Amino acid sequence: DGGITQSPKYLFRKEGQNVTLSCEQNLNHDAMYWYRQDPGQGLRLIYYSQIVNDFQKGDIAEGYSVSREKKESFPLTVTSAQKNPTAFYLCASSIDLRPEQFFGPGTRLTVL
Amino acid sequence: GQQLNQSPQSMFIQEGEDVSMNCTSSSIFNTWLWYKQDPGEGPVLLIALYKAGELTSNGRLTAQFGITRKDSFLNISASIPSDVGIYFCAGHRLQGAQKLVFGQGTRLTINP
Numbered sequence: 563d564g565g566i567t568q569s570p571k572y573l574f575r576k577e578g579q580n581v582t583l584s585c586e587q588n589l590n591h592d593a594m595y596w597y598r599q600d601p602g603q604g605l606r607l608i609y610y611s612q613i614v615n616d617f618q619k620g621d622i623a624e625g626y627s628v629s630r631e632k633k634e635s636f637p638l639t640v641t642s643a644q645k646n647p648t649a650f651y652l653c654a655s656s657i658d659l660r661p662e663q664f665f666g667p668g669t670r671l672t673v674l
Numbered sequence: 675g676q677q678l679n680q681s682p683q684s685m686f687i688q689e690g691e692d693v694s695m696n697c698t699s700s701s702i703f704n705t706w707l708w709y710k711q712d713p714g715e716g717p718v719l720l721i722a723l724y725k726a727g728e729l730t731s732n733g734r735l736t737a738q739f740g741i742t743r744k745d746s747f748l749n750i751s752a753s754i755p756s757d758v759g760i761y762f763c764a765g766h767r768l769q770g771a772q773k774l775v776f777g778q779g780t781r782l783t784i785n786p
Binding site for chain 1: 678683705707776777778
């Protein structure tokens with residue numbers, strides 16, 4: 563089955579630690595995205611990547627970093643510089659930069 | 675970043691009732707999309723609209739692309755328990771940063 567996987571589903575970290583969230587897709591999509599979702603709010607774009615070895619900042623990139631070494635993978639690192647990292651993180655992909663984006667199941671990060 | 679104005683924020687209805695929700699923006703979009711998100715999961719694409727005035731159905735769901743290109747509407751007929759969730763609209767432009775802009779979501783609750 564083609565799809566997007568995110569791991570782990572739940573993640574707990576101590577304040578001040580960096581943490582990396584995994585996102586893998588086997589849809590052969592060129593573009594991948596990371597969003598943050600807070601309760602009662604819509605999705606806000608953190609970073610996106612159109613092709614391998616290239617990525618662009620979204621609306622709330624501060625305190626986050628990404629890499630795109632392989633087409634299938636787009637990991638997100640939440641650094642200690644992110645002031646309020648507790649949130650639900652969603653990864654998505656699309657064919658090129660077409661509007662139809664397909665989402666993974668999400669990772670809920672809790673920083674204690 | 676810009677977010678779309680989605681209303682209502684929440685709805686409490688009886689099973690079997692019809693549902694209407696809408697999304698408005700101060701600027702135009704080239705594509706409108708509607709997603710549904712179940713608790714703790716990623717959003718699932720329901721309907722995509724590509725042309726002003728377009729009316730598209732997906733089972734009991736019907737969505738319309740407003741003729742001004744600044745709004746979109748989603749209707750659900752004869753609601754059933756599995757319709758419970760959060761519905762998000764999203765707009766996409768071809769010019770500038772080609773990214774999705776999301777509404778805040780409409781939370782649908784159904785009383786059996």
